[in-house]
Amino acid sequence: MKAIVIYYSYGGNTRRVAEQVGKAIGADLAEIKTVKPYTGSYDDVVDQGRREVNSGFLPELQPLDIGLSQYDTVILGTPVWWYTFAPAMSSFLHSVDLSGKTVYPFATNGGWLGHTFKDMEKACRGAKVKAGLNVRFNGDRQITPDTDMQRWLKTF
Numbered sequence: 001m002k003a004i005v006i007y008y009s010y011g012g013n014t015r016r017v018a019e020q021v022g023k024a025i026g027a028d029l030a031e032i033k034t035v036k037p038y039t040g041s042y043d044d045v046v047d048q049g050r051r052e053v054n055s056g057f058l059p060e061l062q063p064l065d066i067g068l069s070q071y072d073t074v075i076l077g078t079p080v081w082w083y084t085f086a087p088a089m090s091s092f093l094h095s096v097d098l099s100g101k102t103v104y105p106f107a108t109n110g111g112w113l114g115h116t117f118k119d120m121e122k123a124c125r126g127a128k129v130k131a132g133l134n135v136r137f138n139g140d141r142q143i144t145p146d147t148d149m150q151r152w153l154k155t156f
Contacts, residue, residue: 083114099126
């Protein structure tokens with residue numbers, strides 16, 4: 001299995017989980033970054049995120065220098081923004097073809113996963129999307145036990 005963890009992280013929680021997953025399975029890592037970073041207070045970013053999710057806005061991304069064709073397994077990590085994946089992940093998924101890949105999604109959130117994994121499965125046209133991992137946080141403290149992640153990693 002040749003795997004890559006591709007993730008978007010606003011506050012750092014998703015990055016931490018992505019690094020743990022990558023280390024555990026020996027996968028490469030690639031971080032999705034928007035051209036225009038989100039700025040302002042947490043509430044400002046939450047409001048902007050709500051508007052973007054509701055309007056289907058696709059922020060412009062910095063180039064990701066990865067050759068997706070060399071990977072058969074893609075782990076996608078995103079924070080949950082308004083019950084689905086972040087707009088930056090949406091931009092990424094609109095720009096790539098994951099046909100024939102096996103995709104393992106994970107999502108970080110402080111409350112409710114919403115329809116994140118169902119939406120991700122729809123967005124990964126042609127890919128075999130496996131069960132996702134929901135990683136809950138309280139601020140920057142992980143609430144989901146590490147054993148949940150270890151159990152999920154055994155499905156790879």
